[in-house]
Structures are given as structure tokens and as C-alpha cells.
Amino acid sequence: MSDTTIRLDTITAADIAATRARLPAAFGAPLRSRALRWTVGLLALSYLLYLHWLFDFDRVFTNLPRVWVIVRLMVDWSQFAEWDHAELLRSMAETVAMAYLGTTLAALVAVPLGFLGARNVIPSRVFRFLTRRIFDGCRGLDQLIWALVFVRAVGLGPIAGVLAIFVADLGVLAKMFAEAIETTERKQLDGVQATGASRIAALRYAVLPQVLPVMISQTLYQIESNSREATILGLVGAGGIGLRLSERIQINAWDQVAYIIVLIMITVALIDSLSKALRIRLIRGA
Template sequence: ARMSAASLEALRAAHPRAFARPPRERLARAALCLAALAVFAFACWRVAPTMEAFTTGLGKLGFLVRFMLPPSSGGAFLPLLGALGETLAMAFLGTLLAALIALPLGFLGARNALPAPVLRFLFRRGFDTLRGVDSLIWALIFVSAVGMGPFAGVLALAVPDIGIFAKLFSEAIENADRRPVEAVRACGGSRLDEARFGLAPQVLPVMLSHVLYFFESNVRSASILGVVGAGGIGLALSERIRINDWDEAAFIILMILAAVWLIDTVSGRIRRAIIRA
């Protein structure tokens, strides 16, 4: 049935913002859209290549693709498989180390677990510092510090992931239901008991889901770290590209894609099982 004029006016009076935004808000939104458009235009002006450079690049890319077909292992399938296993080990150890260190840090960065604002602020800024530097930069630092090899890659993956995990874990803890925590407190439990029995059962499935996703992501990152000397399949790929063995480079890329696809499929099923549980 059609709403009467009186009912419509009453609804308009009760919820004026649903019918018409204030002029100041409309002006602010228009200014924000114009600013975003200006930033987009500036970015295109500074970054976008000329049409000549674009067409030349496409031509060179097509030239390289022809040399990639058909992909070939070059008789080194087993060594490449070992290098891929090294990359998977780097990703697994880096993710696991980051998650173990970030678990207590997540509680220290959560508002409902650490009531001291100054300490919480310092922990949060520490998280930002760790995750603000890309793993590739950390790889360059650790290769210089501990030498070339997978250990540098593990550290380069773990350090920024500590900051990312700690931030995600603290947000999950802050969004947890307070009623189980209050029940533990009412039973005379300490703050440690509140975290152990009130918060942890709620947030651990979410944390595990994040860890599984980042393991799959770190497989790709570990492949890139090999380019700067962190070992693994990325080192083999950079060597093939350096000497223009494009058919073997294509084979290595396919191996990386297959590994990422398999891990994504398995971890996706585990995440869905966790969510259903």
C-alpha cells in the first residue's frame, strides 16, 4: 500500500538524513571526490608511459613469451623441486615464527587485554614499524647480516609478519565478546585466566585463519626473496632470467603457480572448516 503523506512527513522528520544530506556534507563529499580525481590524474601523469613506450614494451613481452614456449626443466627437475621445497620451508618457518611471537604481542596491543594506554600505544607503534618495511628490504638487511641462504629468507618473512599478525590478533581480541571474560572474572579468575579461558577460545580460530592465509601469501614472497640471495626457487628463477633461459624460467614459474594453487586450495578448505566449527 502507498504511504500516506502524513506518514511520509513523519518519517522525513524522524530521519532527515535519509532523505536529504546537509549542504555542508554534500559539499565535503564533492570536494573529496574532486581530490581523489585530482590524485588519480596526477598519478597517471607521473607514472603512465607514453604510447610509444607501451607498444614497444608489449612487443618485447611477446618476443619473450615466444622463447618461453614450450616450458622446459632443462634436465634439472629434481634440483628445482628441491629448491621449491626450500622455498616452502622458508614460508612455513617464517609464518610459524611470526605467529608464535605475535600471539602474546596481540594481547599486549588489545584495549580489552592491556588497559594501560601508554604501553598499548608503544606496542601498536612497534607493530607499525615492523610491518612498515617490506620483506624484500628485510631480506637485503638479513642477507648482509647473516649471509645468503634460506635463514635470511625466514627472518625476512617473519619480521614484517610479526607486526601484521600482532595487529590482526589485537583487533580480533578487541572485537571478542566480553561476556565470557566477565564470567571468568565473576568466578574469581585472574587477568591471565580471562585471556586464557575468556578470550583465547573465541579468537584462536580467527588467528589460525589469518596464519593459513599468510602462509600461502608467504610462498609467493619467499619466491621473490630468492632474487636477492635468500635461496629457494627464486634464486634459480633469477639465474635463468639472467642468462636468458626463458623456457626454463617459464617452467619454474609454472612450478611456483602449481605450489601456490595447491596450498591455497588446502588452506582454503581448512579455513572454511574452522569457520564452520
């Protein structure tokens, strides 16, 4: 069959029928899968229509002119000299300070917690389950929710922001530290213990040196990501640049809003590159 020349004028209906019987897929998908495809497509389409109706999506297009109004106001920086630069820069620094303080404190507390949550340190399954669930609880609620709660508990200001970052990060870092501790080499621990060292000394000299670079690098990464997150904590009153941003949005000072966003982007980019450089140095040194 393969070495014969196929002549189109000699193909008969019987040939076609035979080929169709042999290779049904070459003649298009079978009816069943085609029907299935259509049903799924129609269901997806009607679901999207439902969402369109649920959120009144038409307004995206009818309100677009209002977006242009904001954008036009945002790019007009003719009042630049009159903005309160000192206040804005101070708030930006406050945001970075909040991120640094909250993350570092969380890291310091997370080290012992990480040891408590690691399987090779505390073998008790019940205990580990409980500590892990506590970490999950801290992590599961967003930083912004914690901020809102702490603003209510300790009042407006950066302290609420620091506490929110601290609690949310405690969950993240303790979990990561516990996992890092669980993946350490067992042999070094055995070696130190063979010299008759106490349990604490064994952890100090066998486990800590293995995980410390990992811990520091993870903390640096968290500082980096928290300085990004901390910029919005002020929107709920927890201090920092977000507070200034929220004031400017409320009085429709769109030019300054754009300026603050640019400030945030520059600061975040600076911290990113600084922390990346430090982390690379750390990995090389270790």
C-alpha cells in the same frame, strides 16, 4: 500544460526562451561547469603527457619486438628432459618451507604480543600506542626490504628469507590478533573473574577460546599469501625458488623461466586450495 498536444510548428522563439529560463539544465550544462570539465580534462591530459615524457613511454612500442623474442623462447620446451628438475623442485619445497616456518613462528610470537597490544588487556594508552607503532614499523616495510637487510646481516640463504617473513608477518599478525582480542565478549571474562581466577587464568579460559579459531584461520591465510610472496625473496638472495629464477633470467634461459613460473602458479594454487579447505573446516568446527 501536460495534457496539451505539443505541435512543433507552433513553437515560437519566445517559448524556447521561456523553457530555457525554466529548465536551463535541459539545454546542456552551463558554461561554468563545461569550462571546468574542459580544464580538468586538459590538465589530466597534460599530466599524462608529462608522465609519457618522464618515462620515455615510446620505448614500450619500439621495444615490443624484443618481448616477442622472449615469448617465443619461453614457449619452446623442447629441452624439457635436460632441465635440473630435482633442484627446481627442491627449491620450490624450500620456498614453501620458508613461508610455513616464518609465518608459524611469527604467529607463535604474535599471540603474546597481540595480548599486550589489546585495549581490554592492557588499558594503558601510552603502552598501546608504542606497541602498535612497533607493529606498524614491522608491517610498513615490505618483506623484500627486510629480506635484503637480513641477507646482509646473516648471509645468503633461506634463513634470511625466514627472518624476513617472520619480522614482516609479526607486525601483520600481532595487529590482527590485537584487534581480534579487542572484539571479544566482555561477559565471559567477567564470568571467569567472578570465580576468583587470576588475570592470566581469566585470559586463558575466557579470551583465548574466543580468539583461537580466528587466530588460526588468519595464520593459515598468511601462510597462503606468504608462499606466494616467498617465491620472490630469492631474487635478493634469500633462498628458495626465486634464486633459481634469478639465475635463469640472468643467463637468458627463458624456457626454464617459463617453467619455473608455471611451477610457482601450480604450487600456489595447491596451497590456496589446501588452506581454503582447512579454513572452512575450522569455521565449521568452531
